Amino acid sequence: MTFSIIRFWLKGWIKTLYIDPKIHFSYLGFEWVKPFGEYTYILFFVCGLSSFFVAIGYRYLFSIIIFFLSFTYIELMDKTTYLNHYYFVSILSFLLIFLPANASHSLDNLLKKRKFISIPKWNIDSIKLLPNYKYRFGIINNSVGNLRGAPSHSSELVSQAVLGTKLKILKREGEWYLVQTPDDYISWIDHGGIHVMEESSFSNYFGTSYVYTDTYGFSYTDESRKNIVSDIVMGSELKVTGSRNNFYEVNYPDGRYALVEKNKLLNKKGFDRLKDDKDNLIKNSNKLIGIPYLWGGTSTKGFDCSGFTKTLYSMNGYTIPRDASQQINEGLTVDSSRVWSNLEVGDLLFFGYERDGRTRIDHVAMWVGDNKFIQASRNVRINSVDEESKDYDEYHMKKYILSKRYLGNISDGIKDL
Numbered sequence: 001m002t003f004s005i006i007r008f009w010l011k012g013w014i015k016t017l018y019i020d021p022k023i024h025f026s027y028l029g030f031e032w033v034k035p036f037g038e039y040t041y042i043l044f045f046v047c048g049l050s051s052f053f054v055a056i057g058y059r060y061l062f063s064i065i066i067f068f069l070s071f072t073y074i075e076l077m078d079k080t081t082y083l084n085h086y087y088f089v090s091i092l093s094f095l096l097i098f099l100p101a102n103a104s105h106s107l108d109n110l111l112k113k114r115k116f117i118s119i120p121k122w123n124i125d126s127i128k129l130l131p132n133y134k135y136r137f138g139i140i141n142n143s144v145g146n147l148r149g150a151p152s153h154s155s156e157l158v159s160q161a162v163l164g165t166k167l168k169i170l171k172r173e174g175e176w177y178l179v180q181t182p183d184d185y186i187s188w189i190d191h192g193g194i195h196v197m198e199e200s201s202f203s204n205y206f207g208t209s210y211v212y213t214d215t216y217g218f219s220y221t222d223e224s225r226k227n228i229v230s231d232i233v234m235g236s237e238l239k240v241t242g243s244r245n246n247f248y249e250v251n252y253p254d255g256r257y258a259l260v261e262k263n264k265l266l267n268k269k270g271f272d273r274l275k276d277d278k279d280n281l282i283k284n285s286n287k288l289i290g291i292p293y294l295w296g297g298t299s300t301k302g303f304d305c306s307g308f309t310k311t312l313y314s315m316n317g318y319t320i321p322r323d324a325s326q327q328i329n330e331g332l333t334v335d336s337s338r339v340w341s342n343l344e345v346g347d348l349l350f351f352g353y354e355r356d357g358r359t360r361i362d363h364v365a366m367w368v369g370d371n372k373f374i375q376a377s378r379n380v381r382i383n384s385v386d387e388e389s390k391d392y393d394e395y396h397m398k399k400y401i402l403s404k405r406y407l408g409n410i411s412d413g414i415k416d417l
Contacts, residue, residue: 001071001089002055005048014044017081024078033076046070054096057106061097068093137202138179138194139253140165143231144299145193147185151176157296158187159322160307163230164209164237164253166202167194182415183310185322195253205239210248210265211417212236213315215287215300219258223247229258233300234284235314238265271317271417276407278345282368284315291380298322305363308376309348312366313406319415320406324350324364328402332409336402340385343367346407351399363396367403 008014018024018035026033036043047070053063072090075081102108140161148155151173161167161181167189171178175191197205212232221227223245230252232238238260242249247259274280288311294302298310306324313320321327328350335342343349344367351363365375371386375396383393406414 001051001067002048005044005051009041009044009048014040018077021078025080027076027079030076033073035077043070043074047074054101057102057108060102060106060108064093064096064101068097136169137199138167138169138177138196139202139205140167140193141195141253142193143233143236144301145189147179147181147187147189147296149187151178151188153190155188157294159185159296160298161189162233162236162299163212164206164239166205169196181322182319183322197253205253206237208240209268210238210240210250211268211271211315212238212260212264213266214264215291217261217264219250219260220247221258223259229256232260234288235299235311237268240265268417274316275318277316278407280316281312281346281366285312285366285368285374285380288312288380289374289382291376293376293378293380297376303376303380305365305376308380309364309366313414314417317417318406318410319417321413325361326413327364328361328404330411330413331404331406334403334405338385338400340371343403344405344407345369347403347405349373349403350401351396352401353399359401361401363399365396 018040019037024034047067050063050067050070053059054067068090071093075086075090140163143163145161145165146157147159147161149158150156159181165181167177167179167181169177169179170186173188176188177191177194177196178186179189179194180186212234214232215234217232218225219229219232221229238248238250239252240248241251243262244259246262248262248265250258250260252258288300288303288308291300292302293304294307295304296307297303298307300311303311306322306327309324309327310320310322321330327348331348334344334347347367349365349367350361351365352359352361354360363375363377365373365377365383367373368382371389372382372384372391374380374382375393377393377396382391383396384391385397386392387394
């Protein structure tokens, strides 16, 4: 900032931008902020000197207050000189008033011979959060966004979110965002998988939204279907902007234009009639047979056990919790004694083990009738509870805990899509 002030002075911009003009365009509520004529040079001198003192850590608190006031006054004198990083400097300098930036390697530290061993954690976190003050929302921009346990591509894949999923941005670290999904799951995603936006754009993005109902497919540049825009997975939410023969015109969060076949999209309002449709659960589960198991997977590119049941219920219009250990807390318990006649299509079976006096849930599957259940284990497959059946799953049946019913028993953790 010191060099910036010197540059302004040497190039004559103080005179041409602030002293010579007869009219200045003020910010609303700050009409009283005006240049001081020739004394405006003094304002810039004070701003430059205080910025230098801040840089070397001399009389830090007094200097940062003076810098904040003088720089912000300069910024508010005329909005025609606006640059977006100006108000960032004002916000940051205001925050620095409350941070011990002179704790080490400063002139204050040298003169007072005072050392700081540590500083409060909020001092650091407040700086980390600052760059995200404007863009706190985002939408998944690829067919699948990979969500990780830490801000690194080598970190564990903990979950996924499909195209069109709305996210709240909690924090940014380099090229990574800490986000919260609609099921309240918190994880990290890299910048390539998300399109960030302001709240107004985020809230009004979809308008009329449609959900992709096929297992896997593509969007195209034109009706010939020769050129692909991207792949699409089941459950993707798309912004429909128009219609062209057998295709809907769609826009991606980053503005890409594409065509998607109409018979593969369902208006989101259409899910209201599917809420209690057991046949729809069966139809979609059968479409997914054979898809490989993937730890952290919640898309048709690969499922873990709870990602599979989550996807099935999403296609009936519900957002259910992410993990099996969370899913067991919802709905109505319908069996805990292996009385399979108590179960209905769509009921969820939970499996686990006892440790330290507590029941640990580590697997979930869905009942499909006829003494059978469907699960993501090795791949999506159908198994039986009947010991005489060739499809009997001895490993999981030894770990059976209980079954829950969601349909007709919607609890607090089950939300509308």
